[in-house]
Amino acid sequence: MPTESLFKSAAECHRLIIEFDGHPLSVPGDVSLAAALLVSGIRTTRTTVVTGQPRAPYCLMGVCFECLVEIDGIPNCQACMITVREGMRVRSQHGAPALACAAGIESGHHEA
Numbered sequence: 001m002p003t004e005s006l007f008k009s010a011a012e013c014h015r016l017i018i019e020f021d022g023h024p025l026s027v028p029g030d031v032s033l034a035a036a037l038l039v040s041g042i043r044t045t046r047t048t049v050v051t052g053q054p055r056a057p058y059c060l061m062g063v064c065f066e067c068l069v070e071i072d073g074i075p076n077c078q079a080c081m082i083t084v085r086e087g088m089r090v091r092s093q094h095g096a097p098a099l100a101c102a103a104g105i106e107s108g109h110h111e112a
């Protein structure tokens with residue numbers, strides 16, 4: 001991941017358009033998806049499986065897993081470990097359905 005953007009303000013970074021939960025969103029480029037979402041005002045990237053409480057990126061270094069999102073149809077992606085790119089289709093994750101999908105439970109493709 002490029003590091004030059006770490007020393008720029010969000011206003012100085014070039015902008016990209018991504019899709020978040022079905023809506024276009026202008027975000028700074030050359031940063032992690034988690035950072036791009038946070039600086040663009042997104043405060044919830046997933047909800048917890050048990051209580052449905054909102055969660056957002058916390059550690060920004062791949063440890064806490066609070067930043068899980070669906071990217072281009074792939075669930076459980078750590079937004080803090082992926083560089084944002086033009087045209088990404090990002091969806092927030094809500095509860096167990098995304099986890100069930102990742103495990104192949106919904107599609108019936110899980111192995112015994």
Ligand code: FES
Pocket residue numbers: 034056057058059060061062063064065066067068078079080081
């Ligand atoms: S913010 Fe902690 S793992 Fe991504």
